[in-house]
Each structure stands twice: as structure tokens, then as C-alpha cells.
């Protein structure tokens with residue numbers, strides 16, 4: 001089975017949206033820039049998604065308008081119903097043609113929104129067209145809790161189900177987001193007003209972690225209700241041993257480390273969603289609670305960097321675009337390099353590590369990326385020739401999965417345990433090969449390359465316990481069942497750093513007391 005998301009906004013994809021507005025942009029193997037919910041789908045299902053898993057109103061209209069221009073509807077008036085709704089339905093059915101038995105289609109937005117109307121209408125038509133047992137509609141609602149009255153309110157649920165019915169869709173299951181348990185009486189009330197069986201009212205209570213939610217849904221028997229509606233009888237109990245083992249490790253940490261996340265949007269949880277989730281997976285493997293300490297790079301200066309980073313056991317410099325805050329990021333990398341603090345640079349973070357090394361080790365004071373300084377005398381990060389010609393912004397970066405060959409006897413090789421990997425990209429600028437030999441001579445190895453276009457994908461510093469920068473986004477491939485090896489090793493390195501540091505602090509205090 002697979003999951004897809006329909007977003008009612010007019011952007012063709014979320015690639016051009018500001019992370020402040022929409023959170024991180026998730027990238028699939030086939031290079032689609034998608035809603036961050038696809039990250040959750042992959043982390044939970046452990047199977048890759050694709051462009052077909054995320055569709056926006058913009059993409060639907062673009063397809064229909066292109067067809068109209070091509071003359072596909074010649075003589076016809078092109079309308080929301082049936083042309084837009086037909087295109088929505090085609091995309092709902094598409095994944096079924098790719099071999100999936102069950103497709104979960106999530107509609108973003110809220111019932112009653114003007115923009116989601118064509119999607120709800122498409123659901124109405126599909127429910128009408130498909131055999132009864134091939135379609136089930138789940139409606140997710142909020143049951144607010146009024147603290148002062150100590151009371152759960154069902155009115156908003158009744159209201160949204162009523163609105164949905166007016167649009168012609170009758171949900172089979174009501175999933176209720178709530179802070180407090182739903183009583184039997186409340187469930188009966190919701191069932192009665194919403195015209196579903198009481199067992200089809202599912203309590204979705206706040207959980208300690210989202211990874212507990214599947215277990216809670218199982219307890220609510222949501223799976224059985226759906227299977228029954230779909231007339232699927234030949235099922236076995238779900239195999240959840242790995243999942244439960246992960247939850248157990250997650251809830252019983254033996255270590256605790258502080259990792260600094262240096263970025264531009266650090267105050268916004270969703271902007272680095274996949275990175276935060278990858279740390280949850282890697283933390284569980286190491287039975288380690290990973291505290292992410294947000295560090296705003298704009299506030300980092302040579303004179304305060306040591307103070308600001310003093311409690312960290314590891315430093316991650318995040319992906320990003322534009323020049324805001326880059327000098328602070330470079331200062332942070334310098335601190336990590338000089339103090340042997342475990343360092344992990346992702347995409348822009350890797351580029352910052354290359355610039356820092358060029359400036360402070362190789363002595364090229366003006367070294368920079370041409371993204372921030374097109375006039376630099378040492379463009380150690382530069383655009384590929386192919387990128388220089390492109391003027392359009394949407395979907396024109398180096399996107400999606402690329403192979404990478406890892407050299408043996410490197411940190412990268414020890415981490416991955418293999419020489420051929422594939423990782424996802426989302427960037428325009430690249431390591432400038434012209435300088436590769438001088439970097440290697442200075443002590444910064446290029447340990448991973450894409451063979452086809454000879455691009456540097458991984459850099460590392462040899463005389464450092466853990467210093468790695470990657471041009472790709474490893475966080476996008478970390479799942480509960482396959483935690484990403486770089487994150488796992490990075491957390492391990494942070495634990496080692498902390499133990500060494502605490503030991504030395506301990507020795508110092510001992511010495512002081514003698």
C-alpha cells in the first residue's frame with residue numbers, strides 16, 4: 001500500500017514555498033519536490049514515494065490547461081466539473097496502476113474551504129463510481145477540550161460532518177483528534193449525529209511520540225474496521241516487532257547528548273522536520289536521548305562562538321539558501337574543526353565546511369560560494385555549467401536520487417559499510433573540482449563522488465574524530481526500520497565526545513581538589 005497527499009494550493013509544487021510558511025520541502029527519489037507529509041509516509045511505511053504521491057491544485061490545473069492548449073478538448077468548454085475533477089480522479093487512481101493494492105489519499109485543508117471543493121467532489125464521484133467494497137472514507141476531526149469546563153466538545157465534529165454531507169460525501173469512519181479520552185457516551189453521540197457505527201468512531205489521542213500512533217490505532221481497531229469495509233478477509237496480524245522494539249528503545253534512553261542545529265529557520269520545527277526525525281531514529285538505535293539545541297547562525301560571531309557552543313556534543317550545520325547567516329555558520333564549523341567536536345554538514349552545511357577549510361586552513365581568505373559572492377577570487381563552491389543557463393526557479397535544481405561511489409578507508413566507508421550508495425539531492429551549487437587536489441593535500445578528503453558527472457558528494461577531515469559533510473540530504477531516507485547510518489554514527493560520535501569530555505572535566509575537578 002502507499003499514501004498520497006493532495007494539497008489545495010495553486011503552487012505547482014511546494015519547492016518554491018518558504019519553509020516559514022510550509023515547513024521543509026521533501027524530495028523523492030524521482031526528484032519531486034513535495035509536501036513534508038510524504039516524509040512521514042516514508043518514515044512510517046518504509047517504502048519510497050514519488051511524484052505521483054503529491055499533487056497540488058496548481059499541478060492539476062497545469063495539466064488540464066496544457067491539454068486544452070494541445071487541443072485535447074477541441075470544441076468543448078473546459079470546466080471544474082468534469083475536467084478538473086476527472087484529472088483529480090485520474091491521479092487518485094494512478095498509483096493503483098503502479099502495482100499498489102491500497103492507496104490512501106489524504107486531502108489537505110479543511111472541509112468548507114473553497115479550494116478543497118473540487119477534491120471533495122472528486123471523492124464523492126469516486127465513492128459513487130467504485131464498487132462499495134473498494135472505497136472507504138475517513139474523516140479527521142478535532143474534538144476541542146474546554147479546560148475551564150473540563151469538557152470535550154463534539155459540536156465542531158457534528159458541524160464538519162454535516163458540511164461534508166452537504167458536499168455529498170458520507171464518511172465511513174470518524175477519527176477524532178483529542179487531548180482527553182473519549183467516553184463511550186461521547187462516542188455514541190458522535191456516531192448518532194454523524195451516521196456511523198459507534199465502533200467507527202476512533203479516538204486519536206495526543207501521543208508521547210507520533211511513532212506510537214500506529215499502536216494506538218491498532219488498539220482502537222481502526223485496521224479491522226477498514227478491512228471489513230473493504231471486504232478483505234485473508235489478513236494476518238500486523239508484524240510490529242521491529243516497531244515495538246524501536247518504541248521501547250526510544251522510551252528507555254541510557255545516554256543523553258546535545259546536538260547543535262545551526263540554521264536560518266531554527267525556531268520553526270517543521271523547517272527541518274526530516275533532520276529532527278532522523279535524530280529520533282538514530283537516537284533510538286543508540287538508546288540515546290538527542291536534545292536538539294537550536295542555534296541561530298546570525299547571532300554567531302568569532303567572539304561568542306565558543307561560549308554559544310560550549311554545551312554541545314555535536315554540531316550539525318543545516319541545509320539552506322541565500323547569504324543570511326552564512327558567516328556565523330562558517331564560524332561554527334571552525335569551532336567544531338578546531339575543538340574536535342563531532343561535525344555533520346548537510347548540503348549548504350557541507351559547502352560551509354569547504355569554505356571554512358579553504359579560508360582558515362588553506363589560507364584563501366576570500367574563498368566563498370558564488371551563491372553568496374559571485375566575484376570571489378576562490379569560488380570553491382560554484383554552479384555547474386548546466387545550471388548557469390537556467391533562469392526558471394521551480395523544479396530546476398539538481399533533484400532526486402544520484403549514485404555515489406565511496407572510497408575505501410574513509411569515515412564515509414566505515415559509516416555506510418559499502419562503496420556504492422544512492423542519496424537524494426536538492427541544490428544548485430557544487431564543490432568546485434578545480435580545487436580538489438589542494439583540499440586533499442591540506443587534509444580535507446573528497447571521499448564520495450558521483451561517477452557520471454564527477455561531482456564531489458562527500459568531504460571529510462582526516463585529523464578529526466568525526467567531521468563529515470555531504471552534498472545530498474541523508475535525512476530524507478531515514479526511516480524507523482532503516483535509520484540513516486550517518487545519523488547513527490554521528491550520535492555515537494557525540495556520545496563518545498561527551499564521555500571523553502566529561503572524563504576530562506572530572507579529572508580537572510579532581511586535580512583541583514587535590
Ligand code: GLN
Pocket residue numbers: 318319320321322346347348349371426427428429430
Ligand atoms: N544553497 C545551496 C545550493 O543551492 C545549498 C542548498 C541546500 O542546502 N539544500 O547549492
